[in-house]
Amino acid sequence: MASPAPLPPAEADPGARLVLAEHLLACESAVACARAVVEWLARRHGAPAACLGPGDGAAASVCLASEGLTVAQQASLTRAWDAPGSPLAAFRTRPGARGLAADALEGAVMPGGFFAVPLGRSGAPAAALLVVGLPGPTVPEDVAWVASSAGPLLARQLASDARGPRRPEPDRLLRRVINAVSDPVLLTDTEGTLLFANGRAEGLLVAGPDASPGRMRAVELNQRLFRETLAQGGTAVHRREVPLVDPLEGMDLLFELVTTPVLAPDGPSVVVSVLRNLTDLGRATQALGESYRQLRATEREARSERHRLDRVLDSVADPIILTDPTGGMVMMNDPAERLFALPREEGPSGEAHLRRVRANDALFASFLANLLGPVNAGVSRWKSQLTLDDPSTGAPVPMEAMANKVLGDGGELTGIVTVFHDRTEVLERARLLERVKEVSSELEARVQSATAELAEQNELLRRQAIQLEQASAAKSQFLANMSHEFRTPLNAILGYTNMLLQGVSGEMTPPQRRNLTRIDSNGRHLLEVINEILDITRIEAGRMPLHLSDFGIPELLQEVMAEMDPIIARSKLTVETQLDEGLPGVWSDRQKVKQIVLNLLSNALKFTHEGGVHVAVEYQNATGTVAISVKDTGIGIDVSNQEKIFEDFQQVDSSPTRAYGGTGLGLSICRRLAAMLGGRVSLLSAPGQGSTFTLHFPRRARRT
C-alpha cells in the first residue's frame, strides 16, 4: 500500500524523466521520494539500487529505499555509510558522484562495482547517499540527472521528516486520505502488531506515554480484543464483529472488522483492517424498535381511546351520528343505531321495521342536506325538529336534531356531528304543565266562588252580629231600665224605713222597731241583688272598661280592711294580713282588684263561724304575677261543688231555705273581673277544712 504507482519503462529518456519528476513532486516524504528514485533507476538500468538516509534522531542511518538488495546487504550499506573513514562516509562531505570498485564495500555487496551519489543541496553536506550497482567509471547520465533533480528535494524532505517520527510508513497523502476516513483503519502484521493506525484507530487502540491510566487500560483491552478477533479468522478477507470500549467515554462500542491481507512488495505480509462502527447502527436499530413500540402503543392508545369514545357515545342516551362531509355515515352510537340502522337479524316486526328505519334515514338525510346545501355554507350549526318513528313500535318519536360541523385545522369541513334529543318528555311535560294550568285555573275559579260565598256568609254573620249586638244592647238597656225601676221604689222603702228608725215620726215600740229592721235588711238584700245583676249586665254589655293605673297593694288592702271593719268587728273573728316584703307596685284596675278582694273577704267572714281569716299577698317574680289569697277556717267546700260556686246565682246550697245570705253572684262577678285583669280566681278547699280563695293577676295588665 505504501508503494507509489508503477513507473513506466525507461526507453524514452525525456518522457521517463518527466514521469519521475512529476512523481517526485508528488512525494510527501523522504522515504517515498527515495523509493521513487531507487525504483526508477533500478528499472531503467536493471541494476540494484539503494538510498541511504538518516535514521530517527541520533540513531544509525537507515536504508530509505532499496531495489534488488537483501536486508543484510542494505544493513551493510548503511553501516558503511555511517562508519567514519570508510569510502562511503567520505561522500558525506564530498560532492559529486563517483564510481567505486566492488571492494570498497565489505561483503562485496555490489560485485560489479557501483556508483555512490551524494544527495543534497549544493554546497551543503549530503543528506543521503544513492547507491546504484552499475560498473564505472563514467557516471551514467540518468544517475547524474537524478542526483541533481532529486537531491535537493530529498534533502528538503529529510529536513521536514526530521521534525516528525519516521519509520517505514505510507505516503503522507495516503496517510491523510486514510486519516480522513471516518472509520478506524489499521495496518498490522499478521500477529496484530500495530504498524499504522489512522486517527480514528489511534483513538481506540493507541495510548501515548502520558495518557491517563483509564485510557491506558481501555486501549490495552481494545488491543487484546482486536488481536484475538484478528487471530480467529486467519488472514483471509473476513468480516467479523468486535466489541471495543470507547477509551474516552467508557461506553461499549460494536465494530464490524473487515480485514484484508496485503503482501508487502519487500517483506512479510501485513493486514489492513477497517473497523466499521456498528454501535450507532445498533442504537439506530434500538431507536427504531423503540419508535415502533411507541407507534404500537400510540396505536393501542388510539384504539382504546376510540373504544372509550365509543363506550361514552353509547352510554349517552341521546342518539349521536357522525357523518362525513358528503353526508355518508361514519359512525353512530347504540341509541342512534336503534333508530337508523337496519337490524342485523330479522326482528319480529320485520318489514315494518325496515320501512321505519328507511323513513328515519330519509328524514335524517334531508335534515343533513339542509346543512350541507350552499345556503348554509357559513352556518356551523343547524337545529331542527324531526318526528321519527320508533322502528320497533312505530310510535312517533319527536326529536330535536342538532348538527354541528366539525372543521379541520384549515377550516375545511371534516365531518358533521348530529345529536338528537328526545322531546317526548319535554312535550309531555308541556302537556302536563298545560293541564296543571287548566286545573289550577279551575281551582282558582272554585276558590273564587268559595271566597265569594264565604264573603257572603261573612256579611251575613256580620249582620247577624250587629243584630245580636243590638239585641244585646237592648237587653242591657232593658236591664238598666229595670234596675232603675227597681231602685226608685227601693229608694223610698229604704229611705222611709231609715227615717222611721231614726225616729223622724216619733218613738216606736220595740216590736215596731224589730219589724222595721226586718224591712230594712230585706230591702238592703234586694238592693245588693240588684247591684250585682247590674254589674254582670255591665260586664256582659262591655260597659265596664278597664281603668289602669299604678297603685300599691298594701294601701289597697288597708282600704279594704277599713271598709270591712264594722263587719269584722261584728263577726268576732281574727283577721290577719301578711304581705311579702318588697312587693312591687302594680299596673292594673285598682277598683276591680279592690272589689274582688272585698268580695272574697266578705265571703270568708260570712262562711266562717270561728277561727279567723288570713289575707296574704305574694309576688311571683318568675311569672310576674301578684297573688292575693284569703284563707278562712270556715265550712269549706266539697270538690264536687268547687266549680259550681263560680256560676251565676249559685251557692253550695241553692235551696230557698239555705242558711247563708247572698245572691250567689259574688264569685261569678269576681271571676269575670279577674278575667278582665288577665288573671283568675283559684280555690283550695275541703269540707270542714276551710277554704282558700286566691286572686292571681299580672303585675302589669295589658289592655285588651
Add this chain to the structure above:
Amino acid sequence: MTNTPEKPKPLVLVVDDYQDAREMYAEYLEFSGFRVAEAKNGQEALDKAFELVPDVILMDLSLPVMDGWEATRRLKGDSRTKGIPVVALTGHALKGHSEDANEAGCDAYVTKPCLPDALVDQVKKMIARREAASAR
C-alpha cells in the same frame, strides 16, 4: 253644724219627679234643720232656682219636660245660679251617667238608693265647701 242662730236656715231645692222620694227627702231635710223647696221637673227647677236662689240643689237626672242634665247646664250657664252647688241624684248606676253629670256641671253625684241621712250629710258638705269658698 253651720247653722248659726242669726243666719236663716239654708234653703235646699229638691228636684225629683217621683213624689214619694221628693217628699221623703224634703221631710228629712226639714227634720234636719233645712228649708226646702220642691220641683217636679227640670223647667220647674229652673224657675224655682231663679226665683228662690237656693243654697243647694238636689237634682234627679231622669226628669220629664227637661231632664236634670239640661237643667243643670242652664243653671251653671246663668250668672244668677251658677254658684249654687248641684248634687246629682240618679237611680241609673250605669257607667256614663256620672260623667255626663260632671260634664253638665254637677258638683257631686249620689247614686240612689240613697238613705236620707247620707243625703243630708252630702248637703251639709256642699254648704260647708261653699262657705269656705266665699270666706276666702
